Amino acid sequence: MSHPIKSPQFKENAHEALQDAQLQKALGKIETGAVARRRSAAEHLPEFERLRDSARDIKNHTLAHLDLYLEQYEKRVNEQGGHVHWAVTAEDMRQIVLDICKKANARIVTKGKSMIGEEVALNDFLEKNNIVPVETDLGEYIIQIRNEAPSHIIFPVLHLNKEEIEEDFRRVHTNLPVGRNIKEPAELLAEARTVLREKFLAADVGITGANFLVAETGTSLIVTNEGNGDLTQTLPKVHIVLASIEKVVPTLEDVSQMLRVLARSATGQEISIYTTFSTGPRRKEDVDGPGEYHVILLDNGRSAMLAGQFRDMLRCIRCGACMNHCPVYGAVGGHAYGWVYPGPMGAVLTPSLIGVDKAGHLPNASTFCGRCEEVCPVRIPLPKMMRHWREREFERHLSPATVRSGLKVWSFFALRPTLYGFFAGLGMNLLASLGRTKGRFRWLPLAGGWTRYRDFPVPQGETFQSRWKNRQRAEKKP
């Protein structure tokens, strides 16, 4: 579904998220779930760190020759009877999809999980054009019937519990017996499978994303754990692949290296349950497969990133490890970020795609703890890139006035050490005498952000530098 951009209201969103007990319970499981599983997977593979270097290098090499590999990829797809379409904007991509669907007289379209589909808000557009899109990834299916956006790029329903999903299924699957038992995840899964099976067979067009595109063979590749992607792309007569331009890698050998870091970083699996390669439409000797094969390659601001400070971000393989390890994501969840991509990768990517004026909070809402960079399988320096956004905001006077004036006062003194020492000594002595008996302040003027939640320690008095000087002087006197 198309959802309005709520990134400017990040603080309000975060406030709501922090009050949501159910969401907090769900977020509390990340550390013992995805984080622990990734750690175990990494520890069990002695060459994991070297594989990360290699994955970074493969992506860097590809980005340095992106035009070459994209052209090679297009050529190979064409040779195999497929079609490549170039979409400069989200609008272009939506229109190309619609044209293909119209030509195929499509009424029902099945969809595998695709973040690009979310980025261009495809479902909403198809519905407006009287085409019914059906998400077939269980998580995406659930958020579709809830009319929500995914809250995580790998686990779209991370924010939900099974009781909520049961409620949704009962609300939407009204043709099924009211007395049925769907309390357990396995039962929910079975019901979704039954409902979706009909859709798979009825679909005129199947749309999938792509984890990678392979230039040497013209192959697109998806990894899934449910097998829904396979049914989506093999049963209908038309298969459309949605991908952004940075998804291409040179060879099948490269892909097999990337896969070794992807699943481990994302879910802690050695490899996903299904890894599906699709190369062109059904050939004469094939028993099944689509009659038409289209790949739509989306730019949507990525060429501009390629030329600038945010190029490293184009290495991202959408594993979600950065958000799993982020204390801010862990506190507020994905919806607070207000658009498609949450967490640290979203904090870097979103301003590039929708503008830093709208997404300005995102790169600021980070403690710079560096845990995202520590686990990123392609070693994207995420904190550094967030800092680059802060620099742009500062240059464009988009950062809050309180921060700017605070910095000004601070730097005025910090750049005048003697003056600084004098006033710091006076100030600290004043605070010290005010708080001597208690040891801490429960409230301080101009420090409400701090003292609303925590006590502030009373300074010991004077400054270290003045005390040190006095001690040196005292020691010199016999």
Add this chain to the structure above:
Amino acid sequence: MAAETGSRPRVGLFATCLVDLIRPSIGFASAKLIEDSGCTVEVPLQTCCGQPAFNSGDRKTTRAMAEQMIEAFEPYDYIVVPSGSCAGMIKMHYPELFAGDPAWMPRVEALCRRVFELMSFLVDVRKLDRVNAIYEGTVTYHDSCSGLRELGVKAQPRKLLSGITGLNIAEMKDSDVCCGFGGTFCVKYAEISNAIVEKKVENIAATGAPTLLAGDLGCLMNMAGKLQRLQKPVAVRHVAELLAGMGNEPAIGEPAKASSK
């Protein structure tokens, strides 16, 4: 490298602005540890490394502060900082700040090679495996993010602590997860910062340790402030204070002793 005075290297102590203003005792503890490791300590006129400006996107101000910092500390054999965050700012980020500047870059690189976080200096450079301190009791240790991830400070403080007879370390769950301080983050996104530090103090309290140690005053003030607001009886100190034998002095946020008035 500047000439060492005899066999005793000259160390310039960069106390950090927080220590300078809020808790000078950490500066004295650091000086004692460095002196005990066989160095002389000097404290040149200093203010701030520029990190708040750097992380707010103000490169121009950062540059000015960094130049001032480099000029003040260039004469020393080593520059030691009782903070992983400020040491990391200099060592890891100054080169980025001066990249492509042929006038400054050699000076920056020469300085950065001699900048060390205090625990790392004592263990990795001075090769200490124990310090002269007495302490009876259990402590828990929080790994501050920058020290841990930018400078690899993890084993060093634990090594020195475990060398103290009578001291027991009770590790907390997720000791390597951020406390939510994040510099200006803690006031710009106070509500989120609070949610993060709430989880942290739960993990601290769960160890049952009566003392919490860490190597960065910002993180320590954040955790101490939250523990005290929630009335959890945990004494919070910089690891240098305990290692320097000042582990029984008033902890962060505790009133000064009557006798020391």
